[in-house]
Amino acid sequence: SASFPFEGPTQQGILTPPQAAAAFAAFDVTAADRGELEALLRTLTERARFLTTGGAPAPVGITAPPADSGVLGPVIDPDGLTITVSLGASLFGGGSGTNGNGGSSSSANGSAGGTSTTPTAPDRFGLAAQKPRALRTMEDFPNDDLDRSQCDGDLLLQICANNRDTVTHALRDLMRTTRGGMQLRWRTEGFVSPPRPSGTPRNLMGFKDGTANPDPSDPDEMAALVWAATDGSEPAWTAGGTYHVVRRIRMLVEFWDRVNLREQEGMIGRSRDVGAPLTGKHEFDEPDFSSDPAADSIQMGAHIRLANPRTPESTGSRMFRRGYNYDAGLDVNGNLDMGLVFTTFNQDLERQFVTVQKRLADEALSDYISPFGGGYFFALPGVQGADDWFGSGLL
Numbered sequence: 486s487a488s489f490p491f492e493g494p495t496q497q498g499i500l501t502p503p504q505a506a507a508a509f510a511a512f513d514v515t516a517a518d519r520g521e522l523e524a525l526l527r528t529l530t531e532r533a534r535f536l537t538t539g540g541a542p543a544p545v546g547i548t549a550p551p552a553d554s555g556v557l558g559p560v561i562d563p564d565g566l567t568i569t570v571s572l573g574a575s576l577f578g579g580g581s582g583t584n585g586n587g588g589s590s591s592s593a594n595g596s597a598g599g600t601s602t603t604p605t606a607p608d609r610f611g612l613a614a615q616k617p618r619a620l621r622t623m624e625d626f627p628n629d630d631l632d633r634s635q636c637d638g639d640l641l642l643q644i645c646a647n648n649r650d651t652v653t654h655a656l657r658d659l660m661r662t663t664r665g666g667m668q669l670r671w672r673t674e675g676f677v678s679p680p681r682p683s684g685t686p687r688n689l690m691g692f693k694d695g696t697a698n699p700d701p702s703d704p705d706e707m708a709a710l711v712w713a714a715t716d717g718s719e720p721a722w723t724a725g726g727t728y729h730v731v732r733r734i735r736m737l738v739e740f741w742d743r744v745n746l747r748e749q750e751g752m753i754g755r756s757r758d759v760g761a762p763l764t765g766k767h768e769f770d771e772p773d774f775s776s777d778p779a780a781d782s783i784q785m786g787a788h789i790r791l792a793n794p795r796t797p798e799s800t801g802s803r804m805f806r807r808g809y810n811y812d813a814g815l816d817v818n819g820n821l822d823m824g825l826v827f828t829t830f831n832q833d834l835e836r837q838f839v840t841v842q843k844r845l846a847d848e849a850l851s852d853y854i855s856p857f858g859g860g861y862f863f864a865l866p867g868v869q870g871a872d873d874w875f876g877s878g879l880l
């Protein structure tokens with residue numbers, strides 16, 4: 486069935502239309518030195534190439550453990566699989582949100598008001614000079630309730646496919662073959678709804694999510710909003726990469742489900758059923774933020790108004806999102822543990838995600854959500870050619 490080309494100047498799983506199932510898994514790299522780090526990245530490349538292409542696993546002797554878990558049967562069907570490899574600040578040394586490690590990101594970190602951070606990491610692989618300019622561990626924002634064991638990490642795998650067993654199979658394969666080089670730190674599963682009734686999928690608050698996304702088929706737009714800057718402000722190896730932000734945001738759904746529809750729609754700024762802005766009729770009508778604060782206008786604290794005020798100054802902070810729903814069972818109090826794995830790919834972490842997140846600090850929606858995990862990563866450039874491997878330009 487469907488497969489996406491493994492090779493290219495950029496990785497799959499970024500502009501790829503979201504497949505139905507996903508896993509986000511962050512790892513602590515345990516490789517002892519640069520040589521072992523290279524071996525780890527080469528193994529990831531080789532396994533990702535095989536899994537996304539499909540075929541029969543290599544035969545092994547009958548006394549050895551099977552080469553494959555068998556979860557997908559004897560022949561691997563690519564099933565729309567994409568494996569996206571991203572690196573966290575700690576791999577480059579430093580990178581703490583508030584302690585800072587100098588550079589242009591430290592002042593912004595300080596003003597984010599962080600209270601807890603992952604401790605500054607030593608530069609184990611001699612990569613500090615190669616770190617993407619804005620990469621750091623994720624700071625706390627107002628209203629965050631971050632559990633540091635559920636944040637950050639040296640390396641992130643984003644695994645997406647048409648079916649959940651394909652995702653699980655790939656995660657097991659990638660972990661088994663890299664056991665000596667990295668250890669799982671946190672993970673979450675994700676899913677997107679099919680069109681209900683059509684078009685944009687819905688999040689677990691019932692609203693269409695992704696309506697106002699920039700167009701991934703527009704290369705100029707993607708060059709301006711997604712792919713790392715090539716004007717010399719970033720290390721040269723980053724070309725074709727992008728800042729990969731994951732925010733694991735719980736939705737307080739029991740609380741949300743007791744709010745009347747008009748109030749729910751006011752908090753978002755769109756109608757729930759159609760997804761139209763409250764100042765329009767159709768999903769893709771442009772919202773009108775100029776109207777007086779009267780009936781059918783969009784309130785000042787509405788999510789879409791703060792996320793994208795559509796002023797000349799806010800144009801550069803637009804971002805490409807690729808979110809997934811999650812459902813993780815229940816918490817210790819018996820409440821449903823579900824929400825959004827908010828994911829965005831940014832050319833510039835500071836100009837886009839951080840700027841928008843700060844604008845959203847006092848949004849009405851903040852009473853109904855609780856960010857608890859995730860992190861900032863940098864998605865590597867794509868693998869180009871049979872001998873190339875993830876991170877070849879970095880190491």
Ligand code: HEM
Pocket residue numbers: 688690692693694695696697698732734735736753755788789792793803804824825827838841842845854
């Ligand atoms: C738009 C929900 C978190 C940034 C939207 C829309 C909904 C939504 C329903 C309107 C449909 C659309 O255009 O996609 C949520 C929920 C969140 C959440 C339920 C938390 C659980 C975030 C976060 C950010 C963000 C953390 C970034 C920091 C945006 C942006 C838009 C948007 C940029 C597009 C606004 C526009 O251009 O009109 N969100 N969102 N959202 N959201 Fe969120």
